[in-house]
Amino acid sequence: MRSFLSKGWPPRYLMCPQIRLKTPLKERPGNGRALRARVRRISGVLEEVLGVPVQSGKPPPSMDMLIATVLSQNTNDRNSHRAYVALRQRHPTWHSVAEAPVRSLAATIRSGGMANQKAARIKGILRTIYSVYGRYDLSALQKRSNEEIIDELTRMKGVGTKTAACVLVFALGRDVFPVDTHVYRLCERLGLTLNSRSPDDTFEQMKPLIPAGKGYSFHTNLIRFGRKVCHARRPACGLCPLYDDCVYDGKERGTARSLKTSKADHSFMLLDEISP
Known part of the structure; x- marks a missing residue:
């Protein structure tokens, strides 16, 4: 020291x-x-x-990328990928995820680590998105600047600058x-x-x-x-x-x-x- x-x-x-x-x-x-x-x-x-x-193929929707990036926090890519696949298999729509009990959702994404915290965060994010846009969809972000998108997304609990930047790069094709x-x-x-x-x-x-x-x-x-x-x-x-x-x-x-x-x-x- x-x-x-x-x-x-x-x-x-x-x-x-x-x-x-x-x-x-x-x-x-x-x-x-x-x-x-x-x-x-x-x-x-x-x-x-x-x-x-x-980057291969057609980029995924911003909504999908946002949740996938939240699942990637504090774990490795393979574990978070397993959690994301399990989530989409059990809940094909984001409405289904939003309606699922936190305990059930946590059990589904357990392989990604910090499951209880991430389940609560995901439900909170979906609740915010629905209250702002009236649906579980972020396509309205496409016409906004990088700074505006980062500001919008980071207002949600559990979404930091890195997570917002990943949405920009991997879903919206921005040079970030x-x-x-x-x-x-x-x-x-x-x-x-x-x-x-x-x-x-x-x-x-x-x-x-x-x-x-x-x-x-x-x-x-x-x-x-x-x-x-x-x-x-x-x-x-x-x-x-x-x-x-x-x-x-x-x-x-x-x-x-x-x-x-x-x-x-x-x-x-x-x-x-x-x-x-």
Whole structure:
């Protein structure tokens, strides 16, 4: 604890040693031309190594994407996908979900974790949507700006900026860069943000930095990169193609930086699997 204080790092790093930085904050780049170029180059490296992600088929309705993203909170994609599939199999319409008792709904989505809390939140969200639009449908959002949609959705309990941004990207096809806790961690380690204290801070800082048309690609590839190489604990630094860009103080020292393909599936993304 004393060694952290002696280096003058912000108190938040005392609670999050996995993202403490090698480079002091005052020496890190600002949101200028050099930082935009850095983001563009890193995005290019990830596309070269991991491929260019492509959204498949017709996007799902915003209503479906909103609930799927709520189910994805605080769990992994496969568990939340099982919960979403179970929910839609038992309740084919959102009206049916809205009418279901919380206890029954929680039992249905149990595989996604935090089932009681999520069941109550989903019912509350559906209740709000119906009171505003007169039906369980968010198609009215299509004509609104990104900022207006985020403001509208985040008024609902259980819907944060990341969840609203996912609706924008995965349902409405907007060029937005969602930031969850994993993307937040990676942006810190790669020196892309300055003194960010939360995923929401990172979302705002990254807005002017993402190359046009690369919101979905960079978001998706950062998540894949985090799963395959830059784990929260014990990152595989010897395989990292971005080793020289990393400012994480806990990275391993070494020279091996070639990232080989693996048979393991690191590409499964829940929000790409939500069918219209």
